[in-house]
Amino acid sequence: MLGFLATIITVVIALGDKLHFKTYKNRKHMEELLIVFFIAIIHLFMTFIISILNLGKNIHPLVFDLMIILFCNTLLQITIIGIVISNLLLHAFRETSD
Secondary structure, three states, rough: OHHHHHHHHHHHHOOOOOOHHHHHHHHHHHHHHHHHHHHHHHHHHHHHHHHHHHHHOOOHHHHHHHHHHHHHHHHHHHHHHHHHHHHHHHHHHHHHHH
16 A cells, blocks of 8 residues: 555646646645545554564454554555545546547
8 A cells, every 4th residue: 555655645746847737736625635644654554563573462352443444444445545645647648639
């Protein structure tokens, strides 16, 4: 998942000169996307730490539940980020073909 997020940042940088992307940025949506992006990275890190603690020591069943909840939350965030980036790419390709 972290590799996917790294690819997303590369795509965002590559789209910097497209009109639709500039409009997206001017409407302050880029800041919102980056906030979701960084929250997803933090949740991935938290999931990693909790999974290492849980699987290494089997601390408590609630810790395992928390790990699964964070994992599902991260999947949802990655899906949302992917949909937004796919939409930006679609508009960028349409802009290029016109």
